[in-house]
Structure formats: structure tokens, C-alpha cells
Amino acid sequence: MNLAVTSRASMLTLFHTTTISITSSANTIPLPSRQPMDQNPKRVVVCGGGVIGVCTAYFLAKKGAAVTLIEKSDVACAASGKAGGFLALDWCDGGPVESLARASFNLHRSLSAELNGPQSYGYRPLTTLSLTVTESDSNPPSSSTPSKSSTVPSWIDGPIRSPRTIGTPETTAQVHPQLFTRTLIARAVKDHGAQVVIGKLERLELVGGRVGSVVLEGGRVIECDSVVLALGPWSGKLEVLSSLCRVYGLKAHSIVLEPREPNSITPHALFLSYYPSRGGKAIDPEVYPRPTGEVYVCGMSAEEEVADDPEEIRGKEESIEMLKRVAKTVSSHLGEGGARVKAEQACFLPCTDDGIPVIGEVPGVKGCFVATGHSCWGILNGPATGAAMAELVIDGNSTIVDLKNFSPARFLGRGKV
Ligand SMILES: Cc1cc2nc3c(=O)[nH]c(=O)nc-3n(C[C@H](O)[C@H](O)[C@H](O)COP(=O)(O)OP(=O)(O)OC[C@H]3O[C@@H](n4cnc5c(N)ncnc54)[C@H](O)[C@@H]3O)c2cc1C
Structure with missing residues (x-):
């Protein structure tokens, strides 16, 4: 399907014209472990209840953060509930998303083992x-x-x-994307204390150049130490992002x-x-x-x-x-x-205009992170994006995937297309 500039079909051409080595190891990634309960956990608001926001909320909550997920309609109501759910280990090889995709394919396998994926959300190799x-x-x-x-x-x-x-x-698998996303948020709530608020993010409030709270439609204010914007194709409607790059x-x-x-x-x-x-x-x-x-x-x-x-x-x-x-x-x-x-x-x-996801801290707005632009591979790349984002927000850097290729700072000075 010609889903996007970086469509899976165009990647197939790459796949068949380059020699690709496939790692044959057990290919499961150890899941980040639950941290001891912090007396003053970091308060993180994740905006957007698609696969990217939910994976981020899951791994943040598992790391001990006090997580609130804001979703304006329903968890997995958009692309994350209506996608194919196809996963591939090596179809992004040779491009900027290779390490993210490989880590995420393997993380899907580990998550499935932990969350009973075959029964809970139809995980199966294909x-x-x-x-x-x-x-x-x-x-x-x-x-x-x-x-x-x-x-x-x-x-x-x-x-x-x-x-x-x-x-x-060994190299391709699938999940039911809506069931996957909803299983993950249910576990984040039940096992790790995350909260879900149905409401529309309207704006961020900054205190001295850093995020202090988010304001929802109707005026509700939620104070936080950090915010992650994972609003999928709606991300471009927020000024803090649209002034940096185009998300369409x-x-x-x-x-x-x-x-x-x-x-x-x-x-x-x-x-x-x-x-x-x-x-x-x-x-x-x-x-x-x-x-x-x-x-x-x-x-x-x-x-x-x-x-x-x-x-x-x-x-x-x-x-x-x-x-x-x-x-x-x-x-x-x-x-x-x-x-x-x-x-x-x-x-x-x-x-995004360069076809690469944008994952990282927004330049000039301390504590404001973004994770979007996953095009036709968001279900595949959700877990590694969420795990990397949780490390970035809590520890200040990601060890699971090098996020350099995805930095929002790459758009500085480029001007929008
Ligand atoms: C037809 C189709 C097939 C696909 N097949 C596959 C596949 O097989 N494999 C694969 O890996 N990927 C696939 N994809 C891609 C994948 O679905 C997307 O990359 C992924 O779902 C994007 O997730 P997201 O969380 O970024 O965005 P979304 O799923 O769009 O979620 C964004 C969420 O933010 C919420 N939101 C928006 N604005 C606000 C606001 N102001 N306040 C609060 N909440 C807000 C929305 O309601 C929505 O729930 C497919 C996509 C399509 C369209």
C-alpha cells in the first residue's frame, strides 16, 4: 500500500535490492523493570491515547512516574485502533528508523510474553x-x-x-492494534497506578521557560513536571510544535x-x-x-x-x-x-516532512517532549518509542535506542516546507 512517502511497499523495494543480515538470536529484549516506589515521583502528563502515548505512559508508569494520560475521545479511537497491526523486524533496515524498528519488534515479543499477547491482543508470528x-x-x-x-x-x-x-x-508478526493499545493502558492503570483523563489538551503553561502544567478544554489545570505530546496527526495543531515543524x-x-x-x-x-x-x-x-x-x-x-x-x-x-x-x-x-x-x-x-519520527525534548521548552510522525510504522515502533521516551524523561537519556536521528532539534533553522 502506498501509505506514505516511507510506505511499507517502498521499503520492500529496498528489502529486495539490498543484502540484509538478520540477527538470529533469541531476539527478545528484557523489559525495563519496575522501579521502587519513589516518595516524590515525577509527575508526567502524556497527551494522546494512541499507541505512542499509551506505550509511553506504560513504560513511564512502570519506571515509577506518576502518570496521567489525557485523551480527548477514547483510547485507540484513531489510527492506533484502525491500523493493520503488522510488525516487521528488518524492513526498515538501512534507513534512519532501523534501530528503533529492530528494538521495537523484539520488545513486542517480550511484551507478548509478559502480557499474554496471543490471548489478550492477537499477537502472532506470520x-x-x-x-x-x-x-x-x-x-x-x-x-x-x-x-x-x-x-x-x-x-x-x-x-x-x-x-x-x-x-x-521469525521476521514478521502481527497484533490487533486496538486490543494491544487498550491492554497496555489497562495494565498501566491496574499495575502501575497510571490515570486516564478524557479531555482535550488546549495548551501548556510555562513557568520560567519550563512546563508547569497543562490546561484542558473547559479550564481544568493539571500540574506536572514534564509533558509528552503524542497527538499523532493532531500534533501539528499545537503552537509549541507547529512553530518548529510540520506534522500532517x-x-x-x-x-x-x-x-x-x-x-x-x-x-x-x-x-x-x-x-x-x-x-x-x-x-x-x-x-x-x-x-x-x-x-x-x-x-x-x-x-x-x-x-x-x-x-x-x-x-x-x-x-x-x-x-x-x-x-x-x-x-x-x-x-x-x-x-x-x-x-x-x-x-x-x-x-513529518522528512518522513522520520520526531522523538525528544522540544528545543527551548524544558520538560516538554514530543513523540510523533511514525507514519505507517507506529504500531511496530510504539514500544521502543515509549520505552526510550520513559528513559529520556526520567533519566535524561535513552539507552534502549539512540534518539539522535529523531531529535526535534533537527528542524531548527530549516524552515517548514
Ligand atoms: C490504514 C492504516 C494501516 C496501518 N497499518 C499499520 C501496520 O500494519 N503496522 C504499523 O506499525 N503501523 C500501521 N499504521 C500506522 C499506525 O497506525 C500509526 O503510525 C499509529 O497508530 C500512530 O499512533 P499515534 O499514537 O501517534 O497517533 P493516533 O493513533 O492518531 O493517536 C493520537 C491520539 O491523540 C488524541 N488527541 C488528539 N488531539 C488531542 C488533544 N488536543 N487532547 C487530547 N487528545 C488528543 C486523538 O484522539 C488520538 O487518540 C497504519 C495506519 C493506517 C492509517
């Missing part, structure tokens, strides 16, 4: 295939489809070509299907090069069967102004229809007779 699909007005019925390689499971019975295995259960939203669509025969669907993620009938423009949709029995299909992205209320974001009818066509062309199990459409939705990828 095989990942790349397929070329050419739609025609009269696609052949499944029985007349040309024979496929043995790598392709039988439920993929549409007109596919050039199947390739591009990820193995790329709208992408998805549908969730409930196949009538879920047991026929195997754990294979599909990255498609899809050629619509009558010479339509090629697209890169993605298909993710989930252990819940659902099948998620996403694609069709475009830059668009982000609606103020996340609950108001609606998909374009023609984009949703296209995803339904993709589903039924790939598999008879996903067409009208084979599956019920459970959800039709859209949400926004948070993007």
Missing part, C-alpha cells in the same frame, strides 16, 4: 507474501485459476501471479471482513501489487487475516486536512468499494457470498 493481482471484469472462478506455487495457501484462489515469501514467522495527516482506508469459514484462512499477511480492470492505476493494498477470525484489508491513501474530532473521520465511498473489490478478487472467501463486512473506516497516518 508468514508474509508478496503477490501480483490483475483484476478483470470477468475474473475466472476459483477452479479455473492458474495453478499457484505451493507457498500460496488454498484460500487465495484469485488471479494471482509472482508469489514471493517476503517475511517468515495522510488519510488511509480499511475494511474488516468476517469470513463465513474463518478456519480456512491461514496466518499469511499479503502485500499486493494490484492492477484494477480497464487500466486503472495500480495500487498496493495489504490483507491481514487475524486470529479473531476477521480479515483486515487496507489501502487507498491521500493527504487531507485532519478533522478535529477523531470520531468524525469517514472514508470515501469509492476507496471503500475498491478495497471490497480487492478482497473479492484475491479470495472467494472474502467476497459477498463468503464474508460479511464488519467495518468500513478511515484514519490518518501522522507524517
Whole structure:
């Protein structure tokens, strides 16, 4: 799917044109341990209840901070609840996000072991295939489809070509992103004393150049020692960030299907090069069967102004229809007779002008940190971003990932594009 400038599809090109070494060790990262209860814990307000804010709140609370998470609508109501949830160890290799992605893939594995990920939020390793699909007005019925390689499971019975295995259960995995995010915040509250406040962050109050409190819509003031801004594509609406860099939203669509025969669907993620009938423009949709029995299909992205209320974001009818066509062309199990459409939705990828997340302290505003711009890899990179941010806020530096590449200070003097 051409989700963003740094889309997973473009990374696949990189993946197949460079030699990449894959670490074969056990690949789990020890989870940061719970610190002894501090008599005067650092008071940290985390703004934004998406995967980035929630992972940050979880690791901060685990480190002993007194954490308040502010979310204006509902935890995981936006991209973090509507994403695919695909994870890859090495697809960001060779780029600025490599160390973050590798650490985060391994942290996902450790978190799953600690939080019973397979049951709690559908964590599972996957095989990942790349397929070329050419739609025609009269696609052949499944029985007349040309024979496929043995790598392709039988439920993929549409007109596919050039199947390739591009990820193995050692290198690719998935979570249900909404369940993952909600499991993590529930544990931060239950086990580590974090609080969740439903309210809209309006502004920060500074005392002598450092953050002293946040003010919510309606006037409620919450005092704090530090604040972390993790507002996804809404981050650019805050003056403290918009004066530094542009954070914008790329709208992408998805549908969730409930196949009538879920047991026929195997754990294979599909990255498609899809050629619509009558010479339509090629697209890169993605298909993710989930252990819940659902099948998620996403694609069709475009830059668009982000609606103020996340609950108001609606998909374009023609984009949703296209995803339904993709589903039924790939598999008879996903067409009208084979599956019920459970959800039709859209949400926004948070993007920066240089395509690299922005993670660190905001220059000139002591105690104000930002973590956003994760584009099409926020579910993958949430855990390492949260763990690194917790170290940065509490200890003053991060050992889990070197945050140099992500520093907000890189935008100083650049001017916005
Ligand atoms: C279709 C699609 C598929 C994707 N698939 C994958 C995938 O397979 N793997 C992967 O790694 N990534 C994927 N992504 C990317 C991933 O979803 C995002 O990078 C990630 O969810 C961003 O998380 P976030 O916390 O930064 O932002 P969001 O999830 O947007 O969360 C921001 C939160 O801030 C809240 N908020 C906004 N303003 C305020 C305010 N003033 N006060 C209080 N709260 C506020 C919002 O209500 C929202 O809950 C996908 C994205 C899309 C769109």
C-alpha cells in the first residue's frame, strides 16, 4: 500500500535490492523493570491515547512516574485502533528508523510474553507474501485459476501471479492494534497506578521557560513536571510544535471482513501489487487475516486536512468499494457470498516532512517532549518509542535506542516546507 512517502511497499523495494543480515538470536529484549516506589515521583502528563502515548505512559508508569494520560475521545479511537497491526523486524533496515524498528519488534515479543499477547491482543508470528493481482471484469472462478506455487495457501484462489515469501514467522508478526493499545493502558492503570483523563489538551503553561502544567478544554489545570505530546496527526495543531515543524495527516482506508469459514484462512499477511480492470492505476493494498477470525484489508491513501474530532473521520465511498473489490478478487472467501463486512473506516497516518519520527525534548521548552510522525510504522515502533521516551524523561537519556536521528532539534533553522 502506498501509505506514505516511507510506505511499507517502498521499503520492500529496498528489502529486495539490498543484502540484509538478520540477527538470529533469541531476539527478545528484557523489559525495563519496575522501579521502587519513589516518595516524590515525577509527575508526567502524556497527551494522546494512541499507541505512542499509551506505550509511553506504560513504560513511564512502570519506571515509577506518576502518570496521567489525557485523551480527548477514547483510547485507540484513531489510527492506533484502525491500523493493520503488522510488525516487521528488518524492513526498515538501512534507513534512519532501523534501530528503533529492530528494538521495537523484539520488545513486542517480550511484551507478548509478559502480557499474554496471543490471548489478550492477537499477537502472532506470520508468514508474509508478496503477490501480483490483475483484476478483470470477468475474473475466472476459483477452479479455473492458474495453478499457484505451493507457498500460496488454498484460500487465495484469485488471479494471482509472482508469489514471493517476503517475511517468515521469525521476521514478521502481527497484533490487533486496538486490543494491544487498550491492554497496555489497562495494565498501566491496574499495575502501575497510571490515570486516564478524557479531555482535550488546549495548551501548556510555562513557568520560567519550563512546563508547569497543562490546561484542558473547559479550564481544568493539571500540574506536572514534564509533558509528552503524542497527538499523532493532531500534533501539528499545537503552537509549541507547529512553530518548529510540520506534522500532517495522510488519510488511509480499511475494511474488516468476517469470513463465513474463518478456519480456512491461514496466518499469511499479503502485500499486493494490484492492477484494477480497464487500466486503472495500480495500487498496493495489504490483507491481514487475524486470529479473531476477521480479515483486515487496507489501502487507498491521500493527504487531507485532519478533522478535529477523531470520531468524525469517514472514508470515501469509492476507496471503500475498491478495497471490497480487492478482497473479492484475491479470495472467494472474502467476497459477498463468503464474508460479511464488519467495518468500513478511515484514519490518518501522522507524517513529518522528512518522513522520520520526531522523538525528544522540544528545543527551548524544558520538560516538554514530543513523540510523533511514525507514519505507517507506529504500531511496530510504539514500544521502543515509549520505552526510550520513559528513559529520556526520567533519566535524561535513552539507552534502549539512540534518539539522535529523531531529535526535534533537527528542524531548527530549516524552515517548514
Ligand atoms: C490504514 C492504516 C494501516 C496501518 N497499518 C499499520 C501496520 O500494519 N503496522 C504499523 O506499525 N503501523 C500501521 N499504521 C500506522 C499506525 O497506525 C500509526 O503510525 C499509529 O497508530 C500512530 O499512533 P499515534 O499514537 O501517534 O497517533 P493516533 O493513533 O492518531 O493517536 C493520537 C491520539 O491523540 C488524541 N488527541 C488528539 N488531539 C488531542 C488533544 N488536543 N487532547 C487530547 N487528545 C488528543 C486523538 O484522539 C488520538 O487518540 C497504519 C495506519 C493506517 C492509517
